[in-house]
Amino acid sequence: MTMVRQTRQRSAVIEVLQTSRDHPDAAQVHTQVREKLPSVSLGTVYRTLDALVRDGVVMTIERTGQATRYDYKRAGEHHHHAVCRACGAIFDVPAAALPQPPAAALPAGFQVTDVHLEFMGVCAGCAEKNRA
Amino acid sequence: MTMVRQTRQRSAVIEVLQTSRDHPDAAQVHTQVREKLPSVSLGTVYRTLDALVRDGVVMTIERTGQATRYDYKRAGEHHHHAVCRACGAIFDVPAAALPQPPAAALPAGFQVTDVHLEFMGVCAGCAEKNRA
């Protein structure tokens, strides 16, 4: 059995994720963590984030050419994302408003642990700008 | 207006994508393209793939730490993906079997151009192996 230790670094990373509402990437988490604990390395931030994702505490938003962004899963606030192709902004979409996808169409024996649903498109602001 | 030219390289990339059913990444596309057209560079493959994604002809599957995988959009075969966390295998999930997500919960004025739906989990084979 793998033994998980509670370290100051780990707590700091979790606190930053719980506090911030803006889907930060690893570098941004690192910067914020350093305000409290200046010696923390970027490598440790990555290692901690990986562990949190493995534990299912945090979810990721992945886009080619951009750094992976991390989103803390708050109890009872399950949500998905709407990503603007133009400006890259990410909006939260409450999952409660969406229908549950049935597992019927999945490959036989596939165990779903997580559903990633993203709406790609153009946000109101960018749509406005493009009308020029 | 941007002028798009029909080159041998571009045709080769498209043909490889249309032929393969296994969600290849850029390097794999490159290898396959070279079987027909040995001089094609990886850079050109990337540029072509980017263009195809921009044109909406091809969709991507993005996972941190792994190469982006490309999936040709066949008419009338709209589908989503089930990704195995353990072995990385990607299965197709026909979209017809899934309910249409209502745009009601989206941010005001957000124009959806594409929906990315991924089921993360463990496939039957890997689940079997883990029972040891």
Add this chain to the structure above:
DNA sequence: TTTAATGCAAACAATTTGCAGTAGA
């Protein structure tokens, strides 16, 4: 002829990893 597309190699950026030292349990 005009200029988009190419090949090549160098540059980049995000992420991972090896290792010796630090500190939870």
Add this chain to the structure above:
DNA sequence: TCTACTGCAAATTGTTTGCATTAAA
């Protein structure tokens, strides 16, 4: 004590870019 975790720097890996050349239109 024991070994997971850390900081640091170097190494990987995937992807992008500059530039001189080639080839569609």
